[in-house]
Every structure is written in structure tokens, then in C-alpha cells.
Amino acid sequence: MSRIGKKPVVVPKGVTVTIDGSTVTVKGPKGTLTRTFDPRIKISLIEDQIIVERTSEEKEVRALHGTTRALIQNMVTGVSEGFSVTLKIRGVGYRAELKGKDLQMSLGFSHPVVIQSIEGIQFQVPSADTVVVSGIDKQLVTQVAANIRRYRIPDAYKGKGIWYEGEQRPLKPGKAVGKGK
Template identity: 50%
Template sequence: MSRIGRMPIAIPAGVEVKIDGSVVTVKGAKATLTREFHPNMTIAVEGNEILVTRPNDDKHNRALHGLTRSLIHNMVVGVTEGFKKELSVQGVGYRVAKQGKDLVMNLGYSHQVTMSEVEGITIDVPNPNTIIISGPDKQKVGQFAAEVREKRPPEPYKGKGIRYADEYVRRKEGKTGAKKK
């Protein structure tokens, strides 16, 4: 039995869960999230808990069991607390700013890189070297943060670029300058 899959998901106060076959809708203070799951998984609300069960121990069903439970748990957390990713911009002359709903980045290119907010995602720039991406959908927040980081990933010699706030970039030593004879 899946250790993650068999754990019940607690429904906090103010969260409404509707199950229509294999479609789960979670409505909370921050947002409403809807997702369709595999029809093999049985999703039920009992009291103030959500339970996910599988029909048998096939390899495919075992894999789906924990995944389904984790995705539903992320939906519940997303509509109550939300998710956020913090990015740090490092490098001389590298800076970011928010203009309307656009994120404008100066990353050492001959032009500015502009990215627009995606629906369900909010971008905050508290200072010119920090980007905070937040929203109720964990997958959308992570995907958008990865797309922003992709514009200038940290390079291995000086560490310049966009990195996650908790990311450690391994630095290479570089050349010593000594000539061999």
C-alpha cells in the first residue's frame, strides 16, 4: 500500500470540495482549482477528509495512487495558502522591474527581456534583484519560475544569472594563468 496514497487529506475550514466522477473541484478563499484524475482512482469525501483508494495492486495503479493524493493535497494547500517561488538575480547591471503586468529584465543582452503574467500567477518585484512568483496552482508557479530562470541561468564561473533563492550554484575554478613548458 502506498504510504502517501493511504494518508487522508484534511479539509480545512472554508474549503469546499466537489467530486463529480473523476473530476475534483476545490474551492477556497484564494481560488477555485479543478482537475481531472485517472478513472481507476476512487476519490471520496468522508467527514472533513478526502480519501483516495485504488482498485488493485497493479504497478500502474500503485503509481497513480500516491500521485493522485499528492495532487489533491496540493490543490487544497493552493486554495488556502498558495505557493510561491523566489528568484534571485545576480550580476553587474542585471536588474528586474515590473511595468504593469509585465516583468522587464535587464540580463546583459542587447535588449530587455519581457515576460507577461500568466493567468493565475502574480509577479512581485520587492527590489531590483528579487522576483517573487506566487499563485494557487503549484505546477503553474513552478513552470513560470523555470521559464523566468531559463532566460539567463546561472553560469558556472562567476555565478551571474537568475537562480532560485535557495539554490546553490557550484562554481568552477577557472584557468590559473600559469604557462606550461
């Protein structure tokens, strides 16, 4: 039995869950999310808890059990609280700003990098070196943050680039001068 899968998902007040076969719709104060799951996983709503059960003991179904429960938990959390990822931009002349709803960044290229706004994603720039990506769909928020980070992955020697907030990477030492002669 999956340790994650056997835990019920508690539905907070203000959140409505509708289950239609293997399709789950979660409505909350921040929005609505709908997702269709594998029909081999049984999803039921009992009072204010969502119970996820598997219909067989096949290896693939066992793997889907905990995953399905975690995805439903993320849906409930997303529509009630939302998700956000904070990115820190490090480097001389590297900065970010909002142009309307789009995010424009100067990252040392000959041109500014413009990220178009995506439905369900909000960009915030509290300072020139900080970008906050937020929304209700955890998968979409983290994927957009990863796509932004891909423009300038942190450099191993100087630390320049786009970092996740709280991320720590040891910097490599540079060349040792005067050794080996």
C-alpha cells in the same frame, strides 16, 4: 500500498471540496481549482478528509495512487495558502521591474526580456534583484519560475544568472595561470 497515497488529505476550514466521479473541484479563499484524475483511482470525501484509494494492483495504478493524493494535497494547499517561488538575479546590470502586470528584466541582452502576465500568476518585485512568482496552482507557479530562470541559467564560473532563493551551486575555479610550462 503507497505510503503517500494511504494518508488522508485534511480539508481545512474555509475550503470546500466537490467530487464528481474522477473530477475534483477545490474552492477556497484564494480561488478555485478543478482537475480530472484517472478513473482507476477512487476519490472520496469523508467528513473533512479526502481519501484516495486504488481500484486494482496494476503497476500503473499503484504509481498513480500517491501522485493523485499529492496533487489533491497541492490543490487544497494552493486555494488556502497559495504557492510562491522567489528568484534572485545576480550579475552586473541585471535587474527586474514590473511594467503594469508584466515582468520586464534586463539580463545582458541587447533588448529587455518581457514576460507577459499569465492568468493565475502574480509577479512581485520587492527589489531590483528579486522576483517573486506566486499563485494557487503549484505546477503553474513552478513552471513559470523555471521558464523565467531559463533566460539566464546560473553561470558555473562567475555565478551570474537567475537563481532560486536558497539554491547553492559550487563555482568552478577558473584557469590556473602559469602551470604546465
